[in-house]
Amino acid sequence: MAAATGQAIAAAEARDLRDSLVEVLPAGFADNDFLNDKIEIERDGKPVIVYRARQGGVVKGAVFKVVERGYAADIQLLMAVDAQGATLGVRVVKHAETPGLGDKIEVGKSPWVKDFSGKSPANPPPAKWGVNKDGGVFDQSAGATITPRAVVKAVKGGLEFYAAHRREILGEP
Numbered sequence: 001m002a003a004a005t006g007q008a009i010a011a012a013e014a015r016d017l018r019d020s021l022v023e024v025l026p027a028g029f030a031d032n033d034f035l036n037d038k039i040e041i042e043r044d045g046k047p048v049i050v051y052r053a054r055q056g057g058v059v060k061g062a063v064f065k066v067v068e069r070g071y072a073a074d075i076q077l078l079m080a081v082d083a084q085g086a087t088l089g090v091r092v093v094k095h096a097e098t099p100g101l102g103d104k105i106e107v108g109k110s111p112w113v114k115d116f117s118g119k120s121p122a123n124p125p126p127a128k129w130g131v132n133k134d135g136g137v138f139d140q141s142a143g144a145t146i147t148p149r150a151v152v153k154a155v156k157g158g159l160e161f162y163a164a165h166r167r168e169i170l171g172e173p
Contacts, residue, residue, distance in 0.1 A: 021051055021063050024080035024089030031055050034063065041165050048161070050169055053080070059170045061088060062162065068154035071146040075105070077154050079116075081162045083170060086120040090155055105151055112139065113151065121159050129156045 018035055030053035037052045053061040061082040067074050080088035090113045092105050107113055115138060130136025131148050140148040162169065 020078050020091065020093060021080075024063055024078055024091050025053055025061070026088060029053055029055070029060065029088070032057075039169070041161075041168065043161055050165075052169065052171075059083060062169050064158065064161075065093070066154045066158040066161070068150040068157070070150045071144060075147070075150050075154065077113075077151065077158070079155060079158045081159065084120070085159060085163050085166065086118055086123075087116045087155065087159065089114075090116045090151075092151075105147055110141075112141070112148070115139070116155050119155070119159070121156070121163055 014035060021034060032052075032054040034051040034053050037054060039050050039052070040047045041050055042048070048064050051063045052059045053063065061080055063078060063080045066077050066079055068077075069075070074094075075092060076094040077090055078093050079090045082088055091107055092113065105113060124137045128135070128137045130152060131138050131140035131145060133140055133145055134149070136152065138148060138152050167173075
């Protein structure tokens, strides 16, 4: 009985993860089972699972989690990046920000996180990777300033992580 329950829980978790991965990738972007096409790369002494999105056997992008401290607790994001290092999509998967204020980082409450699509380490220029209040290009109306600052920092850090490990992620020599 316990084994069956464990299998059901594992299947539900896999389904939820697949649904989340698909949410950050454009429709038709990958034709592989990216849940089973993953590698582990260390970042700051912790493992990061990187799911590779392929088309015709060629890695076209990757999806991975990034975490940054928000106002109340860590904010976990799932982000997809294309082979060239531009953001395809970002979604908040877990946070404990203040309801009605910091929770506007959720795509269901505000389209704000969609503003990261197409961004890369050079777009905007490095000095502009911040919220408006700090001279950056990202609107902080997604909540109190601490929360959007954390999300901007997490996405920028995720792009830097991808750039540092691009060849490994793409399977290039």
